Amino acid sequence: AQSVTQPDIHxxxxxxxxxxxxxNYSYGATPYLFWYVQSPGQGLQxxxxxxSGDTLVQGIKGFEAEFKRSQSSFNLRKPSVHWSDAxxxxxxxxxxxxxxxxxxFGKGTKLSVKP
Amino acid sequence: xxxxxxxxxxxxxxxxxxxxxxxxxxxxxxxxxxYRQDLGHGLRLIYxxxxxxxxxxxxxxxxxxxxxxxTENFPLTLESATRSQTSVYFCASSPRRLNEKLFFxxxxxxxxx
Numbered sequence: 001a002q003s004v005t006q007p008d009i010h011x012x013x014x015x016x017x018x019x020x021x022x023x024n025y026s027y028g029a030t031p032y033l034f035w036y037v038q039s040p041g042q043g044l045q046x047x048x049x050x051x052s053g054d055t056l057v058q059g060i061k062g063f064e065a066e067f068k069r070s071q072s073s074f075n076l077r078k079p080s081v082h083w084s085d086a087x088x089x090x091x092x093x094x095x096x097x098x099x100x101x102x103x104x105f106g107k108g109t110k111l112s113v114k115p
Numbered sequence: 116x117x118x119x120x121x122x123x124x125x126x127x128x129x130x131x132x133x134x135x136x137x138x139x140x141x142x143x144x145x146x147x148x149x150y151r152q153d154l155g156h157g158l159r160l161i162y163x164x165x166x167x168x169x170x171x172x173x174x175x176x177x178x179x180x181x182x183x184x185x186t187e188n189f190p191l192t193l194e195s196a197t198r199s200q201t202s203v204y205f206c207a208s209s210p211r212r213l214n215e216k217l218f219f220x221x222x223x224x225x226x227x228x
Contacts, residue, residue, distance in 0.1 A: 043219030094214025
């Protein structure tokens with residue numbers, strides 16, 4: 001069965017610093033991979049997704065993520081964090097083309113931004 | 116463009132009472148989902164539906180009932196609420212396959228006393 005691990009529960013970075021949030025997945029074939037963001041009191045919003053093709057994907061709000069098959073990872077990055085990026089971030093994995101399986105979410109990483 | 120709306124936004128109830136959380140979407144998406152979000156557990160799927168009158172269990176279905184008589188509505192009922200069902204509940208929808216992009220509502224915060 002597929003699974004998702006986000007090793008960092010809480011990360012604090014300074015405004016303007018770079019950011020990398022880690023995500024590791026367990027799945028035998030090429031998965032569908034997603035990053036969602038949740039602002040306080042809100043539902044989740046899709047940041048970016050990887051289905052196939054270029055392993056570096058661009059998302060909204062200046063985020064990007066890189067799929068590394070050899071490491072079973074899909075880490076989220078941003079070169080310069082803004083205070084408005086403070087939120088909780090969820091990585092999710094789906095079973096890929098033709099599958100009827102549901103998305104599996106990681107437990108989330110809470111991002112705090114220092115001024 | 117209303118999207119996906121959940122009601123109520125907040126609900127306090129007592130143990131043993133029946134509670135229904137509402138979810139309505141305006142996109143005519145085929146798939147709809149109910150998740151619960153708890154600290155330390157992330158999001159866990161309760162039930163999902165592939166179309167009207169088609170529902171199926173997710174990871175944590177016990178104590179919950181769903182129905183989908185119309186494509187746009189997917190209510191979640193707690194038949195006899197328990198304290199362990201205190202949580203934030205999110206409804207989501209998707210236009211196609213189960214594992215594509217989800218569109219989420221703003222959530223219902225439920226407290227069972």
